[in-house]
Amino acid sequence: MKITIIAGARPNFMKIAPIIAAIQDKQQQGYAIRYRLVHTGQHYDKNMSGSFFEQLGIPEPDANLESGGGSQAEQTANIMVRFEKELIEHPCDLLLVVGDVTSTLACSVVAKKLKIKVAHVEAGIRSGDITMPEEINRLVTDAITDYFFITTTYAGEHLVREGKSAAQIHFVGNTMIDTLLKQRSRFTPPPIWQEAGLQPQQYLVMTLHRPANVDEEDNLALLINEIMQNSHGLPVIFPVHPRTAKNLEKIAVKHPQLFLVEPLGYLEFNYLVEQAKAVITDSGGITEETTVMGVPCMTLRDSTERPETCTVGTNELLGIDPRALAPAMKKLFAGEWKKGGIPPLWDGKTSQRIVDKLIEIFAVKQQSVPVL
Numbered sequence: 001m002k003i004t005i006i007a008g009a010r011p012n013f014m015k016i017a018p019i020i021a022a023i024q025d026k027q028q029q030g031y032a033i034r035y036r037l038v039h040t041g042q043h044y045d046k047n048m049s050g051s052f053f054e055q056l057g058i059p060e061p062d063a064n065l066e067s068g069g070g071s072q073a074e075q076t077a078n079i080m081v082r083f084e085k086e087l088i089e090h091p092c093d094l095l096l097v098v099g100d101v102t103s104t105l106a107c108s109v110v111a112k113k114l115k116i117k118v119a120h121v122e123a124g125i126r127s128g129d130i131t132m133p134e135e136i137n138r139l140v141t142d143a144i145t146d147y148f149f150i151t152t153t154y155a156g157e158h159l160v161r162e163g164k165s166a167a168q169i170h171f172v173g174n175t176m177i178d179t180l181l182k183q184r185s186r187f188t189p190p191p192i193w194q195e196a197g198l199q200p201q202q203y204l205v206m207t208l209h210r211p212a213n214v215d216e217e218d219n220l221a222l223l224i225n226e227i228m229q230n231s232h233g234l235p236v237i238f239p240v241h242p243r244t245a246k247n248l249e250k251i252a253v254k255h256p257q258l259f260l261v262e263p264l265g266y267l268e269f270n271y272l273v274e275q276a277k278a279v280i281t282d283s284g285g286i287t288e289e290t291t292v293m294g295v296p297c298m299t300l301r302d303s304t305e306r307p308e309t310c311t312v313g314t315n316e317l318l319g320i321d322p323r324a325l326a327p328a329m330k331k332l333f334a335g336e337w338k339k340g341g342i343p344p345l346w347d348g349k350t351s352q353r354i355v356d357k358l359i360e361i362f363a364v365k366q367q368s369v370p371v372l
Helices: 010-028 046-056 072-089 102-113 133-144 153-161 175-186 191-195 217-229 242-251 266-275 285-293 322-333 350-361
Strands: 002-007 034-039 094-098 117-121 147-150 169-171 204-207 236-239 258-261 278-281 297-299 315-317
Touching: 002 010, 002 102, 010 034, 010 046, 010 094, 010 175, 010 350, 046 175, 046 266, 072 102, 094 102, 102 117, 102 133, 117 133, 147 153, 147 350, 153 169, 169 350, 175 266, 175 285, 175 350, 191 258, 191 266, 217 242, 217 322, 266 285, 278 285, 285 297, 285 315, 297 322
Parallel strands: 002 034, 002 094, 094 117, 117 147, 147 169, 204 236, 204 278, 236 258, 278 297, 297 315
Antiparallel strands: none
């Protein structure tokens, strides 16, 4: 069995690392399963891409399409044109895509038009907000996917309502949590830990990148000021996404306890998150990590595709009105934040379940000599 695995953007890397490791384990056991790793180049700078490969032990990609840059349409088109050539030259039995980035959609469409089966890891999640590019990517990808690997039962319910067969849907858990649990003992403090004199539970972490929060300069300034005014004087560490950096330069928001830093590697960023008093974010994936690490999380969005982080975990959805921050911060500093729990099957074994299921579906044989 030949699998092509797609990695394109930072959120993908944590999800593919344990899947590759699970495939390698099966190869050692003699199963006739091979993979080819294709990096689309959607995220192409070292902090957003390269360091993740190094830290998570992801092998060098077999191909890098170098398709980063440009508008959404340009990037999608570049990936599709280059990936079509790649797939024609290196055909496979299955395309495996993860998450909801542009690469996920673009590569799935190419594969289906070449009559190749598609498996989608983290399928079925829905925010209900069609203005989000990621929601469009999810809907289109799942419309043409053959095998759905889901993180929660919520996702399965969405897929069934959309007409998918229960036989296509496999509840396996969350591969990103596989990586988190495997790497947790290796978390390491970034330079800002010493530079700002940080102490456990005595600072906040903030990440912002969604258009509703960062594209309007006045709103971005108001949002940051609201956070700083309600932070009880604690340092706020803000790893700045490239999208956000441009507008921050224009508004020139400054505060002695606000620390703007470059995007961090996986091990450094999660060290900060694990030790933080709370995280303020508009990211979806971070809410999953805070849930497992038991860190209070405030999400500055009107909807979430990961409701389990709110119903089970430590996350609360505040909306995009900056005025919602004050009562949430009051609750945090009063010690009244919910403790939360961990959703079912977020146990570090998801990737094993995925690869076992693929071996079953494709009737992959076990040989006496390992396939390397």
